[in-house]
Amino acid sequence: MHERRYDRAGTCVPRLPAQAPGPRPTTPRRARSAAISEARRIPEATVARLPLYYRALLEMTDQALSTVSSEQLAELAGVNAAKVRKDLSHLGSYGTRGVGYAVAALVDEIARELGLTHDSPVAIVGLGNLGHALANYHGFGARGFRIVALVDADASKVGERVGELTIEGIDDLDALVADREVAIGVIATPAAAAQEVADRLVAAGVGSILNFAPAVVTVPSGVSLRKVDLATELQILSFYQQHRMPAALGADAPGLRDPRPRAGVT
Amino acid sequence: MHERRYDRAGTCVPRLPAQAPGPRPTTPRRARSAAISEARRIPEATVARLPLYYRALLEMTDQALSTVSSEQLAELAGVNAAKVRKDLSHLGSYGTRGVGYAVAALVDEIARELGLTHDSPVAIVGLGNLGHALANYHGFGARGFRIVALVDADASKVGERVGELTIEGIDDLDALVADREVAIGVIATPAAAAQEVADRLVAAGVGSILNFAPAVVTVPSGVSLRKVDLATELQILSFYQQHRMPAALGADAPGLRDPRPRAGVT
DNA sequence: GCCTGTGAACCTTTTCACAGCA
DNA sequence: TGCTGTGAAAAGGTTCACAGGC
CATH class of the missing domain: 1.10.10.10 (Winged helix-like DNA-binding domain superfamily/Winged helix DNA-binding domain)
Structure with missing residues (x-):
């Protein structure tokens, strides 16, 4: 009942070398890989x-x-x-x-290669603190991207102006994604709403999702998904802080452009 | 002049299996690895x-x-x-x-293991849009972390109240890190200020840094560093969007808890 | 029968080291 | 001489498949 179905896709970006269905009982599972080629695959x-x-x-x-x-x-x-x-x-x-x-x-x-020669239309869903920050964040909208819609489920927020845009209701999501050809959806909602928002974005035709909500979100195979989880980052740092890494080893940083010999603190 | 000096540490978290100094001219560079052991190393x-x-x-x-x-x-x-x-x-x-x-x-x-049994004091440096959002973001401060200081270089912001805290000047950084035993510094400044802030945080004794500024920051060997770069994430998505990944392959997502057969849109 | 724990195979990524070209 | 481009080696991570305990 769980023979195949490798997840992964729900975790990052569509994974090329995923398993072909039909898992072999013993070691000799290969059989594909030959024709994938596509000469200039970039790792x-x-x-x-x-x-x-x-x-x-x-x-x-x-x-x-x-x-x-x-x-x-x-x-x-x-x-x-x-x-x-x-x-x-x-x-x-x-x-x-x-x-x-x-x-x-x-x-x-x-x-x-990165597709920055034309602007990709971005929609931000969820305008709490983080959503507002993202909407205003210069450089988030910069260079190759243009924020074209702000969407929130909270009726009391609809109509509010943020920067050059006005917050719209989630019911308009479909129309708005289609009209403005939104390519990337940014989820900045509470965790509980994240999956549903992702589903709606995908249903509306969005091909890439950037998820800031602290929740696992899954998408169908053709859709790209990346996540940014602030709590997770802190917890990882906490781990290394606590396990005061072996001290020795762990090469020094390169030094960047300034001649700073090694950064303060000896 | 550049024989050793592998960077890396400036990119993520202190890396265990970094090179021992003294790079061998030909292949047989090993010699360590034996005694590192530490039985319960977690990858x-x-x-x-x-x-x-x-x-x-x-x-x-x-x-x-x-x-x-x-x-x-x-x-x-x-x-x-x-x-x-x-x-x-x-x-x-x-x-x-x-x-x-x-x-x-x-x-x-x-x-x-993650060191969440006690709260780690966190300081946020830079209270622009993002810094404000982080300061207010519930769940960022939650579970194992406590934001104990907000710092900004802009004198006109000093004294402003954000949630339960008051923004302090960057000149107080040293004292404040020491007093409140700040373990983790969050950089939410403009790119140009990031390295200097990191240096000051390290000099003040902070052992871990989470960098939101779109700039490469390097730290000395003992310090952990992680980065979150919003523009980078968008650009990565843009790449996969453009190179409309092979379509075939790329297993489906696991389905999460709800019986949603495959997520909308078929 | 069911599910963990793990050796082994496999794949990806990193690093080395050097051939080859300006 | 200097620096790229790249095979080859090493390391790290993932997946398989099954032994072994409940």
């Missing part, structure tokens, strides 16, 4: 770092720097040089041996 | 899931359920059963074969 871990590189490169552009080495970019992005090279190699060759990467070309390429 | 990935289990188990407690199978817990937490069993096995044996796990005992054990 999930790399995708998650592209935004970091993108931000770092934009800073360089502002400073009118035209080329950058993997080492420099690594420092700005807070990763290591080997990773930068491997990651960028997945995009194709935008570097020149002995020189580095052309900043402008790389910015363009990453923007294209 | 990073498992630590990141403990909060999920914890939340799910608390819900079960509310419903007066006394035992839970890995399968049930998996569904509530949005992961799969094998992972649940593996994860919990790292905590020791809290399950009974043929029966399941004792909810109460498990809650206690996870709370202890």
